[in-house]
Amino acid sequence: MAYADQEMSGNRMVAIVIVALIHVAVGYMLVTGLAIEAAKQVIERVTTVDIEEPPPPEPEDEPPPPPPDQPQTPPPPVAPPPPINIAPAPPPIRTQPTIPPPSPPVLVVPPPAPPAPPSQARGVSPKGQNRWAARIQENYPSRALREETEGTVGVTVSVGPDGRVSGCRVTGTSGSSILDEAACAGMQRYARFDPALDAAGNPITASWSTRIVYRLN
Incomplete structure (x- = not known):
């Protein structure tokens, strides 16, 4: 019994x-079957697209053939358009203004120069020559008197604008140096002159020459 x-x-x-x-x-088959069925539905939804084809176009009406009795008129001839001549643009015309010739220069004639005033130039001239010449001779050198020396001395003096002798030189010796020196010394001390003038009348320095005679009475 126990064995049974x-x-x-x-x-x-x-x-x-x-x-x-x-x-x-059975459960595995159910599960796998449901999964396959769901996948099939998804694939059908994705891949199935309803495409409506457009209706075919209606045939166009053919034009009726021309009646046999009426002759066909040829189309009117089409004349080609006349050629268009495009003339080149004329070159630009440069107009240069007319420049009048320059007027001749006006000749300006200067007025005549006024006449030059008369010249006032003059040479030197002695003033009171007899008086100062006598004084030079009266101032006879004492040595020449003792030696009784006589002679004529030629001198040239320079007279300044003030009429006085500013320089003297012997141009003709008397043979005695005493008389020659006395003649120049007397001219510088006693001689007086009217000075020389230039053209405008201004006093200037000039030279004057003379001779002094020494004689014993």
Whole structure:
């Protein structure tokens, strides 16, 4: 009895296992079947697109043929357009203003120069010559008197603007140096002159020549 119970328990276990396997297989088939069905529906939704084809165009009406009795008129001849002559643009005309010739230069004639004033130039001239000449001769050198020396001395003097003798030189000796020196000394001391003038009347330095005679009475 115990053996029968054990066998029975083993059979039940096998049956339970088989039933469980069957349930697992059925569940797997259900699950996989549902997944495949869902995938098919998604693919059909994505790939299936209803495209409506446009209706074919209606045939155009053909023009009726011309009646056989009426002659066909040829189309009027088409004349080509006349050629267009494009004339080149004329060169620009440069106008140069007329420049009048320069006027001749105005000849300016200077007015005549005023006449030059008369020249006031003059030479030197002695003033009171007899008086100062007598004084020179009266101042006879004492040595020449003792030696009774006589002679004529030629002198040239320089007369300044003030009319006085500024220089003297012997141009003709008397033969006695005493008389020659006395003649120049007397001219520088006693002689007086009216000075020479230039053209404008200004006094200037000039030369004057004379001779002094020494004679014993």
